[in-house]
Amino acid sequence: MLIPLIAALALQSAPDPAQAEVAAVLDQLNAASSAADAEAYFALYTPDARFVGTDATEHWTIDELRQYAAGSFGSGRGWSYPATERTITIAPIECRCIAWFEEKLVNASYGVTRGSGVLRLTDDGWKIEQYVLSFAVPNDRADAVVDVIQGD
Numbered sequence: 277m278l279i280p281l282i283a284a285l286a287l288q289s290a291p292d293p294a295q296a297e298v299a300a301v302l303d304q305l306n307a308a309s310s311a312a313d314a315e316a317y318f319a320l321y322t323p324d325a326r327f328v329g330t331d332a333t334e335h336w337t338i339d340e341l342r343q344y345a346a347g348s349f350g351s352g353r354g355w356s357y358p359a360t361e362r363t364i365t366i367a368p369i370e371c372r373c374i375a376w377f378e379e380k381l382v383n384a385s386y387g388v389t390r391g392s393g394v395l396r397l398t399d400d401g402w403k404i405e406q407y408v409l410s411f412a413v414p415n416d417r418a419d420a421v422v423d424v425i426q427g428d
Contacts, residue, residue, distance in 0.1 A: 294402075295364045298375045298395055301402045302359065312354035318342055321404045322396060328408040330389075357381040357389060357409070373397040380412070388412050 301320055308317035318338065327341040328334060336344065348354060362379040366372055378392040393407040413421050 292366060294366045294372055294375065294397075298364050298366070298377065298402050299362060301395060301404065302362065302377065302379065302391075305404070305407075306356060306358050309354045310356040312349040312352050314342070314345060314349040317345070317349070321407075322398065325404055326406045328406070328410075330386075330409055330411055355383070357383050357391065359391070375402065381409075386411065 305317065305320050307313075308320065318341075321338050323338065325338040327336045327338065329336070334344075359379040359381055362377060364375055364377045367374040373396060375395045375397075376393065377395070378390065381389045381391050383389055390410045390412045391407065392410070394405045395402045396405050
C-alpha cells in the first residue's frame with residue numbers, strides 16, 4: 277500500500293509539463309521583444325490575437341501591434357519585461373488546450389508592471405491569444421493616479 281501512495285503523491289507534486297511549456301512561451305516573448313526580433317516575437321501569437329497595452333487606446337489586433345512595433349523593432353530597439361512572479365492555470369483535464377496566466381514584470385522605465393492573458397494549444401504549440409500589459413497601482417495611490425488621468 278505504501279508504494280502506490282508514494283507514487284500518487286509524486287504525481288501530484290510533479291511539475292505540469294503544460295505549465296512549463298506556457299512559461300517557456302512567455303519567456304520567449306520577453307527574449308524576442310528584448311532582442312527586437314519581430315519574427316520570433318509575432319510567431320508566438322495566434323493570427324487573431326489581441327494585445328491590450330497600458331494606454332486606454334491600445335486595444336490592438338496582432339497586425340496593429342506589428343505596425344506599432346515596426347519602428348522600434350526596425351531600429352533594433354525592443355522592450356524588456358522579464359517576469360519575477362508568474363501563475364499559470366491550464367484548463368481542466370478534459371481539454372488542457374487553454375491556459376491563462378498572470379505575472380509580475382519589471383521594466384527599466386516603468387518599474388513593476390503586470391502581464392496577463394490567454395494561450396491556446398495549437399498544432400504548432402502554445403500560442404498567445406490575448407496579452408494584457410498593465411501598471412500595478414498601489415491602492416493607497418489610486419486616487420492620485422485617477423486625479424492625474426481625469427485632469428487631462
